Amino acid sequence: MKVLAADGISPKGIELLQKEFEVDVRDKISAEELLEVIPQYDALMVRSASKVTAEVINRAEKLKIIGRAGVGVDNIDIPAATAKGIIVINSPGGNTIAATEHTMAMMLAMSRNIPIANETMQKGEWNRKQYVGVELRNKTLGVIGMGRIGSGVAKRAMAFDMNVIAYDPYINEDRAKDLGVTVGTLDDVITQSDFITVHMPLTPDTKGMIGMEQMKKMKKGVRLVNCARGGIIVEEDLAEAVKQGIVAGAAIDVFTSEPVGADHPLVGVPGIVLTPHLGASTVEAQVGVSLDVSEGILAALKGEPVATAVNMAPVSPQVMKVIAPYLTLAERLGGTVASLAEAPVKKVEVTYNGEITEVNTGMLTTAVIKGLLNPIMENDVNYVNAPGLAKERGIKVTEVKKKEAEDFANLITVKADIGGGKNLTVQGTLFGSEARIVRINKFRVDVDPQARILVCPHINKPGVIGTIGTFLGVHGINISGMQVGKTEVEGTSLMVLTVDHDIPASVLKDVKGIDGIIDAKLVNFYAI
Structure with a gap:
C-alpha cells in the first residue's frame, strides 16, 4: 500500500508509516498535481494547505483514509469522502x-x-x-x-x-x-x-x-x-x-x-x-499530530477502527478501551449470520447484556453490520460506509441493552430476521481476552471465530459424526476441532467442525446428502 504525505508532515509520523508502507513525501503539492497522482494512493496525509475536494476524492481509486494532521477538517469534503466509504481522521488532541x-x-x-x-x-x-x-x-x-x-x-x-x-x-x-x-x-x-x-x-x-x-x-x-x-x-x-x-x-x-x-x-x-495561523505551530504539536494521524492510518489500512474518525460517531479513549476487545467478535458474529442465513437479511437486532451496556456500543453494532455485509458486498465494507450500505439494502438495524447478564458477564446477541417468519440468532462473548461464539440458534456451542467452521445440524444418531469425518478426510480436508451442540429439541444436534481448508461447493453439496445431515454451511472467518 502507498501513502502520500503532503503539506510538510513531521518526519516522526512518516518514519512510523515507512515501517509498514511505501510513503511518498510531497511537502508542496499543487491542486493539479494532487488530482493527477491521487489514484495511486491508499492513504493521504494533509495539514491545512491541501484542499481535498470532491473532485480529488472522486479521482481516488484506492483511497481508504484521509488523515488531517490537526483539528480542523474544513479543507476536506467529508460528505464526498463518506459517500465513497473513505475514513477521515484528525488529531483532536495533538495540538x-x-x-x-x-x-x-x-x-x-x-x-x-x-x-x-x-x-x-x-x-x-x-x-x-x-x-x-x-x-x-x-x-x-x-x-x-x-x-x-x-x-x-x-x-x-x-x-x-x-x-x-x-x-x-x-x-x-x-x-x-x-x-x-x-x-x-x-x-x-x-x-x-x-x-x-x-x-x-x-x-x-x-x-x-x-x-x-x-x-x-x-x-x-x-x-x-x-x-x-x-x-x-x-x-x-x-x-x-x-x-x-x-x-x-x-x-x-x-x-x-x-x-x-x-x-x-x-x-x-x-x-x-x-499571526499567520500559528496556533498549532510548535515543534511538539507537529510531532504529536503527525504521530496521531500516522497511528490512525496504520490501524485503518489494517482494517481496524480508528477512534478519531470524524465521519463516524466519535469514540472516547475510555470507551474504546472497553469495546476494543469485542470488535472482532462483533464482526465475526455478523459474518456468521451472513454465512448461515438461508435468505437475505431484512432486520438485525443487536442486544448487549452485562457490564458492556454501561458504554456507547454504537461502534460494536457497526462492526456487526460490517461483518454481515462483507461476505455479500463487492466493495470493501468499513466502519464509515457500513451503516449507509445496510440502509441502501433495506436492512433495519436496532440496538438493545439489558443490564442483567445471562450465563456470561457480557454477551452480544445478533438476531436476524430473514423473512417468512424465520429468525437466525448467534451469540458471542469473551473468555478472558479470547472471543467465542457460544450459541447458534438454540444450540449451545463453544466456537473460536478465527478460522473456518463447518456448521451441520443433524439427527442425533450413531455414525453421523464418523461418516462426515471420513468423507472430509477422503477429500483432503483436515478437521482440527470438533464439538456437538445440543438443544432441548430431542433428537437434533448441531455439529461444528473447525477445518483447515476451504470446502468446494461440490463437496459441500455432497455433505448435505449424507444420511442424518439436515444442512451444512461453511463459515469462513478469513473472508469476514
Missing part, C-alpha cells in the same frame, strides 16, 4: 496545548501592545506612554466553546485571576462546576465579557456568529481573540468595529481565506494583532 498557549499569548500580546511596541523599538523609537496596556486580573473572559482548547484556556485564565463565563450548548452544570466556570448564554458572554475568545468548529451555525450586531452589544473596551477557525468572527465587521472604537482590540490567528494578502480588511488596522 491542544499549542493552540491553548497561543490563545493566551495572543491575549497577553494584545492587552500589553507587545507587537507594536516591539516594532517601534526596532525603529529606534521609545513610546512608553503611548502603549499603556490593561491587566487580565479581575477581568471577565468569555469562552465560546468549551472543548479541549476552550477548557484549557479557561483553566489558564483563572490562574491569571480572571473570571470565566462560558457558552457551549453541550456543557452541563456538573462539568462547568468541575472547571470552575460560570455557564451562560451566548448573549451573556457577549454582553458581560472584557475579553472574548472563540473555540468552536466552523459550521453553518457558527459561521459569522459574531458580527457587528453582536459587537455593538459588547462592553466598552472589549477585546476579541480567534485562534479557532476563520469566519466565526466576521472580518470586515471586526475591522470596522476596531476603527470606530466599538471594540478596543483583537488578536486573530485564523482567516476565512488563507494565506492573507495586503488587501485583507484586518491588515494594517491599529489595535489588531495578526
